[in-house]
Amino acid sequence: MEDIEDVVAFGEPPGLRLPLPPSLAMKPRTRQRRNRAVPAPAPGIPGTQTIYLKTFGCSHNQSDSEYMAGQLSSFGYAVTDDPEGADLWLINTCTVKSPSQSAMDTLISKCKSARKALVVAGCVPQGSRDLKELEGVSVIGVQQIDRVVEVVEETLKGHEVRLLSRKTLPSLDLPKVRKNRFIEILPINVGCLGACTYCKTKHARGHLGSYTVSSLVERVKAVVSEGVKEIWLSSEDTGAYGRDIGVNLPTLLNAIVAELPADRSTMLRIGMTNPPFILEHLIEIAEIFRHPCVYSFLHVPVQSGSDSVLSVMNREYTVSDFRSVVDTLTQLVPGMQIATDIICGFPGETDDDFAQTVDLVKEYSFPQVHISQFYPRPGTPAARMKKVPSTEVKKRSRELTAVFESFSPYQGMEGQIERIWITEIATDGVHLVGHTKGYIQVLVIAPERMLGTSADVKIISVGRWSVFGEILEPPAPVPGEEGLPSSAFHCRPSPQERRTHGCGCSGEPAAVDKLVLDEPSAIAHQAASNLSGFFRSVPLLRKRKVGGRTDAPATDSTERLMKEKGELGALDWVLIGGAFFSFLTIVFVLIVLIPKIASTR
Structure with a gap:
């Protein structure tokens, strides 16, 4: 079926719902096509059904999903994380790596087996329209997310819709349901100016298209008024912003920073940038990173420490250029943190090329390195190049990972006082997650009402992936929390073992990253009026293994609690x-x- 053209003119208010005209020749699904089991149309009035939304890929994809969820919710649809109870599955896909697309294929098969209505969105259908897996499936492209309600409605009626052609960027003012209400992921441009030989994202996101400075500033004003505490600028290449409309990244950043609250209640995080487009603005960029409301953190992919490999990748910079970016920013910005990407086993990579990559990583001891094995993406020049044997690729990936994990980037932070911005709950349900100005992850034990606030903490221990802090001035207790001792606001967990691998092309970390706590911590949370609070105060006595030895369970916080308490309370006597x-x-x-x-x- 041919792509359908725009029905609603761009710029119509978000509440408008128009039927698709007969001239579009929507195809009803039939059982004659390859004898596939086709889900029956969901009964009921449009806008009353439940939609399961699954997102793969980078933060830009996450933002697209939040916009789609917002529009569906505004029309009455219920968006859920439960696939079983949903009437329709909406899968937002990523085309950067083979594993992501394989996961998508598996999910599509499950959906068809469950006889659910299905819409596939994102980079995969946009960049690979003729995939066999997408036959008979409704699809919506990356620049058509403002049309998701129409596509969902028609799909629920039993029609197959393909909406992939658009030349105008979606509005930034569409309804949005954030995964984290304190974090706004703000796309500043789509596409890029590069032509990397391994990149499939360019096929999907296309050439660079930037939003205007004024539209982005207005969006920033709006989300700050809504209570957002972190704004993430996202794109396929932040550094290339504005080159298609006659402006540049420093111009945009200065305009946004001017709108941030002076009390530092809302912080700005600048997204991934490739070296070529930031080189000419390094001094201005460094000045912006020094601003109190801007995280001193930047993701700059190097991909390889060998100039010959970078040339074959068509990355348009040298290792020396990358060093200039890192060295200048770390020299001019106190506490600057740099993350990078590495692709292991790119076609033609020799042992010497790989050794240069290892040496580069060792030299800078990056606190975050997203390590990927090379995956040939169909339709890219690199897919036709002679490959490095898979056993060698895996060997190199393991070796580089071992080098990276040998670093202790946060050693020496114990005892330091840091300001952190708290925006998440860790998956253990105990710690809150905050970040320093250098975007170092800090775990604290504190009441949930501290989400969306900032606080001074004392670093009491460090791990490989995070540091652990004690809030210096805990907030005044509220009803139900009067029994919390001061020791309830800190712990001494051990280092976490978690590998951080992200997208090898777009460079953005996968959506929003939450720490998974897989080690014991002695938790002294005793609420006098709450029996379950007492049981939460018992330390986790499970043993753990670190580096081949077994560590005893952590009990120091419990012992300290007993000493501080000094007497039995009413609950104890009960x-x-x-x-x-x-x-x-x-x-x-x-x-x-x-x-x-x-x-x-």
Whole structure:
């Protein structure tokens, strides 16, 4: 089926719903096509169904999903994380790596087996329109997310819709449902100016298209008024911003920074940039990173430490250019943190090329390195190049990972006082996640009401991936929290073991990254009026293995709590009384039963 053209003119208000005209010749799904089982149209009034939304890929994809969720919600649809109870599955795809597309293929198969209505969005259908897996499936492209309601409605009616052609950027003012209400992912441009030989994203996102400075500034004003505490500028290449409309990145950043609250309640994070487009603005960029409301953190992919490999990749810079970016920013910006990407086993990479990459990583001891094995993407020049044997690629990836994990980037931070901005709950449900100005992840134990706030913390221990902090001035207790001792606001967990691998092309970390705590921590959370709070205060006594040895369970926080408490509270006496009563009950039962048992003999 041919792509359908625009029905609603760009710029119509978000509440408008128009039917698709008959001239579009929508194809009803039929059972005759390859005898596939086709889901029956979902009954009910449009806007009353439930949509399962799954997102793969970078933060730009996450922002697109949030916009689609917002529009669907504004029309009455319920967006859910539960695929089983949904009437339609909406899959937002990533084409950077083979594993992401394989996961997409698996999910599509599951959807068809479950006889659910299906819409596939994002980079895969936009960049690979003729994929066999997309036959008979409704698809929507990366620049058509403002049309998602129409596509969903028609799909639920049993029609197959393909909406992929558009020349205008979606509005930034569309309804949006954020995955994290404190974080706004703001796309500043789509596409890029590069022509990397391995990149499939360019096929999907296309040539550079930038939003105007005024539209981005207005969006920043709006989200700040909505209570957003972090703004992430996202794109396929932040550094290339504005070159298609006669402006540049420093111009945009200065305009945005001028709108951030002076009390530092909202912070700005600048997204991934490739070296070529930031070189000429290094001094201006460094000045912006020094601003109190801007995180001193930048993701700059190098991909290889060998100029010969970079040339074959068509990356349009040298290792020396990359060094200039890193050296200048770290010299001019106190506490500057640089993350980078490496592709292992690119076609033609020799042992010497790889050794140069290892040496570069060792020299800079990057705190974050996104390590990828080379995946040939169909339709790219690199897919036709002679490949390095897969066993060698895996060997190099393991070796570089071992080098990276040997670093201790946060060693020496113990005892330092840092300001952190708290925006997430860790997946253990105990710690809150904050970030320093250098975007170092800090874990603290504090009440959930501190989400969306900032606080001074003392770093009490460091791990490989995060540091652990103690809030210096805990907020005043609220009803239900009066029994919390001061020790409840810190812990001494051990280093976490978590590998950080991200997108090898777009460079953005995958969506929003939450720490998975897989080690014990002694938690002293005792709420006098809450029995479950008492049980949460018991330390996790599971043992762990680190570096081949077994560490004893952490109990120092519990011991410290007992010393600080010095006396038994009301809840303690209740528990002791309960235990004593249980003991008396058991004794009574034994006294009654023993004579009866003896008499039966």
